[in-house]
Each structure stands twice: as structure tokens, then as C-alpha cells.
Amino acid sequence: MFFSEIIGQSALKKRLIRSIKDRRISHAQLFFGPEGAGALPLAIAYAQTISCTGDKEADACGKCPSCIKYAKLVHPDLHFLFPVNNTSSKKDDPSCDDFLAEWRDFVLQNPYGRLNDWYLHIDLENKQGLIKEKESDVISKKLSFKSYESDFKIAIIWMAEKMHEVASNKLLKLLEEPPEMTVFLLITENPESLLATIRSRCLPVKVPLIAEEDMKEALQSRHQVNAVQSESIVRLAMGNYARAAELIRENEEDGFLLATFREFMLAGYMNNITSGMKTVEALSSLTREKQKAFLDYSLGLIRENAVIHLQEGRLSYMNRREEEFSANFSRFIRGSNLAPLAEEFNKAAYDIERNGNSKIVLLDLMLKAGKLLRQ
Numbered sequence: 001m002f003f004s005e006i007i008g009q010s011a012l013k014k015r016l017i018r019s020i021k022d023r024r025i026s027h028a029q030l031f032f033g034p035e036g037a038g039a040l041p042l043a044i045a046y047a048q049t050i051s052c053t054g055d056k057e058a059d060a061c062g063k064c065p066s067c068i069k070y071a072k073l074v075h076p077d078l079h080f081l082f083p084v085n086n087t088s089s090k091k092d093d094p095s096c097d098d099f100l101a102e103w104r105d106f107v108l109q110n111p112y113g114r115l116n117d118w119y120l121h122i123d124l125e126n127k128q129g130l131i132k133e134k135e136s137d138v139i140s141k142k143l144s145f146k147s148y149e150s151d152f153k154i155a156i157i158w159m160a161e162k163m164h165e166v167a168s169n170k171l172l173k174l175l176e177e178p179p180e181m182t183v184f185l186l187i188t189e190n191p192e193s194l195l196a197t198i199r200s201r202c203l204p205v206k207v208p209l210i211a212e213e214d215m216k217e218a219l220q221s222r223h224q225v226n227a228v229q230s231e232s233i234v235r236l237a238m239g240n241y242a243r244a245a246e247l248i249r250e251n252e253e254d255g256f257l258l259a260t261f262r263e264f265m266l267a268g269y270m271n272n273i274t275s276g277m278k279t280v281e282a283l284s285s286l287t288r289e290k291q292k293a294f295l296d297y298s299l300g301l302i303r304e305n306a307v308i309h310l311q312e313g314r315l316s317y318m319n320r321r322e323e324e325f326s327a328n329f330s331r332f333i334r335g336s337n338l339a340p341l342a343e344e345f346n347k348a349a350y351d352i353e354r355n356g357n358s359k360i361v362l363l364d365l366m367l368k369a370g371k372l373l374r375q
């Protein structure tokens with residue numbers, strides 16, 4: 001991970017790079033900040049730059065043997081601790097090392113990922129993760145050896161507040177009498193839930209919320225979100241990049257539902273079986289939950305369109321794209337066809353839930369809805 005990949009945080013990045021250049025690398029540092037601000041990717045970029053043996057004027061070089069191993073998070077002097085627990089595939093009191101492959105995947109795909117995203121990634125279901133008692137012995141042993149390739153051995157402890165009490169106390173001992181040439185980077189969203197004695201041993205590194213301008217720039221360059229959309233996402237995300245990425249995904253899903261609804265109703269209205277079959281086949285290839293979600297969404301949109309005439313100036317629950325679509329579509333929804341349309345969509349949802357043949361149910365719905373629109 002490179003500093004250049006971190007969203008915003010330019011003052012902090014400069015300070016961290018400066019400390020490496022000046023060889024003032026504190027042996028224990030606590031990166032703390034709110035969810036989605038980037039404490040984990042920052043700590044990894046910092047670790048990579050410390051270990052980099054190439055030209056690291058403003059960032060890690062990306063070409064030296066150390067950087068090449070960091071690109072896959074497989075550097076032998078880089079160690080991770082993070083919360084885990086039994087899962088459906090690892091039932092026997094697994095440790096972090098048992099999850100290393102999953103952890104590397106998760107971090108590389110989703111460096112701003114949240115604790116719940118991680119739990120979902122390893123299928124933890126409803127259990128809580130924990131940094132277990134035994135992990136402190138494992139890390140202590142790993143760090144007692146001489147480093148393999150770098151000057152420093154680096155241990156990154158993600159969500160340090162999830163450390164078992166015994167693990168915390170053992171870590172404290174390590175921080176008090178650190179093995180030679182070791183750097184501990186603790187990461188937390190709740191510094192006050194760490195042992196006060198651990199906090200006082202660490203150099204605090206505050207990771208603030210991502211500034212609005214930086215977030216806007218990232219959304220536009222990384223997600224091709226236009227200026228208008230990025231305004232509202234930035235406002236809702238409040239400095240949390242994980243939340244912003246989630247909002248973009250939701251927005252895309254809504255966009256998909258609206259586009260499908262438009263095709264579905266148009267084909268029905270035109271009584272165009274050829275193009276209608278394409279939409280029906282695409283919908284039928286989705287899971288039953290997604291087909292149901294489409295029907296629920298359609299029902300909601302039809303109801304919104306019905307009230308457009310009745311209650312002008314009423315608060316709209318539609319997004320901008322839906323409003324644009326509805327300006328035209330609402331003409332087709334009247335008092336006389338609203339109830340029959342709702343009934344047909346409800347009936348289709350009922351049939352799909354009971355494993356009816358999706359293609360038949362949806363094609364039938366499309367033709368009936370088209371007929372009702374034409375009335």
C-alpha cells in the first residue's frame with residue numbers, strides 16, 4: 001500500500017514520511033480515528049515505506065524486493081493481529097495465522113473495510129471476533145527472532161480494542177521491553193477502551209475524518225461519480241470512506257432497479273414480447289431474493305407515482321433519477337388502475353416466494369401490467 005493511495009490526510013502523511021527520513025520511528029504507535037478514515041491503510045503504507053530499500057523520497061518505491069512483497073502483504077517481517085473466531089470452515093479455535101489468506105484478500109480488496117465487513121468476509125455470522133490470549137505469545141515469539149530482510153520487524157494490530165485482557169497485558173510487557181528493532185502499530189476506533197497503560201506507552205497518531213474536498217476528489221476519480229452525485233454522497237458519508245463506497249453501491253443498485261422497471265413497463269405497455277422476454281430472462285437469472293426486491297421496488301415506485309397527482313408539494317421519497325422518470329411515467333398511473341396494478345405485483349411476489357416459475361410469473365405480470373397502463 002502506498003501513501004499515494006490514501007484519500008486525503010496530506011498533513012499526516014507528510015509527518016509520517018518525515019519521521020522515516022529523520023529515523024525517528026517510535027517503537028509503539030497508536031493510530032486512532034473514526035471508522036472509514038483510513039487508519040489501517042495509513043499504517044500499512046507507513047510500514048511499507050519504513051521497509052522500502054529503494055528511493056523513498058515521498059512514498060515507498062514500489063520496485064524494491066521489499067515493496068514487491070508488500071504488494072501482496074507477504075513480507076516476512078510484517079505481522080498482523082486482528083479479531084477472529086470460529087467460522088463454519090474453521091471450527092477449532094482458529095488463530096490469526098489460520099486466516100492470513102482471507103485477511104490479505106480482504107485488505108487488498110477493501111483497505112477501508114469495516115469490522116463488520118471483515119466478519120462478513122470470513123463468515124463469522126453473529127459471533128464477535130477477538131484477538132485471543134494465545135496471539136500475544138505467537139507474536140512475541142515471532143518478534144523474538146532476528147528480522148529476515150528488513151531492518152525492522154513490524155507488527156500491525158488492527159482493532160486493538162478487541163484484544164483479550166490477558167493478551168493486552170502481555171502486549172503491554174512487550175511494549176515496555178520491546179524486542180530489538182521492532183515497531184508496533186496499534187489501530188483502534190476506540191482508544192479509550194484500551195488499557196490506559198498501553199495508551200501511555202504509544203505515540204498517538206490521530207487519523208481525522210476525511211476532508212470533504214478530498215472525499216469529493218476521490219469519489220470522482222475512483223468511482224466516476226459525477227459532481228452532483230458526489231456532493232450528496234460526501235454530505236451523507238461524513239468523512240467515512242467505507243460509508244461513501246457503500247452509498248455508491250446502493251446508488252448503483254437503485255439505478256439498476258429503475259432501469260429494469262422502465263424496460264419492464266415499457267415492454268408491457270407496447271405489448272412487445274421480444275424485448276420483454278429479454279428483461280424477463282435477465283430478471284429470472286437473479287436469485288429469488290433479488291426478484292422479490294425488484295417487485296417490492298416496483299410496487300413502491302408505482303405508489304409514489306400515484307400520489308404525485310394527489311399531493312402536490314408533498315415530500316418525495318424518490319431520488320433524482322426516479323423523479324425524472326416519474327415526471328413522465330406518473331401520467332399512466334390513475335385512481336382506476338392503481339389497485340389492480342398493486343394486486344398484480346403482490347400476487348407475482350407471492351408466487352415467486354413460493355417457487356413459482358419466474359419466467360412465467362414475470363412475463364404474465366408484464367403483460368397484465370401493460371394492459372392496465374394502456375387502459
Ligand SMILES: [Zn+2]
Nearest residue numbers: 052061064067
Ligand atoms: Zn521499495
